[in-house]
Each structure stands twice: as C-alpha cells, then as structure tokens.
Amino acid sequence: MAAAPPTADREDRLVAGFAALAIVIHVIEAGFPSPVPGVKPGLANVVTLIVLVRYSLRLALWVALLRVLVGSLLVGSFLAPGFWLSLCGAGASLAALALGTAWSRTVPALRLSPLGLSVLSALAHMAGQFAVAYGVFVPHPGLLRLLPPLLTAALLFGLATGGAAQAILRHLPPVPSDDTVRPPTARAP
Numbered sequence: 001m002a003a004a005p006p007t008a009d010r011e012d013r014l015v016a017g018f019a020a021l022a023i024v025i026h027v028i029e030a031g032f033p034s035p036v037p038g039v040k041p042g043l044a045n046v047v048t049l050i051v052l053v054r055y056s057l058r059l060a061l062w063v064a065l066l067r068v069l070v071g072s073l074l075v076g077s078f079l080a081p082g083f084w085l086s087l088c089g090a091g092a093s094l095a096a097l098a099l100g101t102a103w104s105r106t107v108p109a110l111r112l113s114p115l116g117l118s119v120l121s122a123l124a125h126m127a128g129q130f131a132v133a134y135g136v137f138v139p140h141p142g143l144l145r146l147l148p149p150l151l152t153a154a155l156l157f158g159l160a161t162g163g164a165a166q167a168i169l170r171h172l173p174p175v176p177s178d179d180t181v182r183p184p185t186a187r188a189p
Helices: 008-030 047-052 058-077 080-108 114-137 141-171
Strands: none
Touching: 008 047, 008 058, 047 058, 047 080, 047 114, 047 141, 058 080, 080 114, 114 141
16 A cells, blocks of 8 residues: 655655665764675665655655765765765666556566565676776776676675564554645644
C-alpha cells in the first residue's frame, strides 16, 4: 500500500530530517579507516533506500544529493577528487534506483526488494566512481585490475546495507496518509 504523496511542507521536513541523519552517518563513516581508498560500506545509503521505499524517488534524490554536498563540506573534501567520485557514484546509484523502481512498477512480478535495489545501487555507485576515476583521474590500464575486487566489495556492501534497510523497514510503523496526519493540538495552560 503506497502512502499518500507528502505535501510540500511535509516533504521539506522529511528531506531535512532524513538528509541530516544521512549526513551524520556519512561524516562518521568518513572517519573509518579503509584498507582500499574510497571503499566504504555506504551506511548512509540505508537512509536513502528507506526514503525511496517509504516515500519516493524524488525525496531519495534530495536526501542523497544533500548528503554528498553537505557531507563533503563537513569532512573538507568539497570539490576535491573524492567529492567528484562521490557525486558521480551517487548519480549512477540514483539512476540505477530510478531504473529499478521503474522496472518494479512495469513488471510487478519481478519487483525488486530493498535488498535487490541496494545491490543494484551499490554496483552502479562503484561503476560510476570507477568510470570517473579511470576517465578523469587515473587513465591507466593498470587501474582496470582493481575493477573486479571493487565490484565484489560493492556487492558485499550492497547486500549488507540492503539487509539493514530491510530490517529497519520491517520495524517501522506504516507511513500515515495525509488524511491521518494532524497537527498537535495546543495544550491548555
């Protein structure tokens, strides 16, 4: 059962809240050591998946783009190579999510679960980052040797974040329709 489309004011609050959560996770994750530069679990993508599944692709797009922009400003990587890799990876990931959700609407019998969407998103994210890394920053054939292990890492992290998103979604209450959302009443003094 799909939730009623959020109103503009409600959408703004949803985007702000979810983007803030994703940004905090992004900043914390940036502090994790990584054996391979640029390879992170992508825990903030759990938030994007939840927004996509519960609300819409448009809200998920805003959350992801705000996370990349504000997160890069907070960790000091804005306009650095890491920012462009992250932005292009997020763009490829969102394009894959758009295709995956369109596929799911077109062929309901083959509907992708949050786990399937997560794996698709993670692989697209890595492919987008790799394309920019190879095409812009390191156009060396030796870089192609890294593609299989990077895609393997993306697959594993996609499974992990998709599993986390599915587990969280199972425990969340249904999204209220606009008909049932009422502003809180003022309490008498």
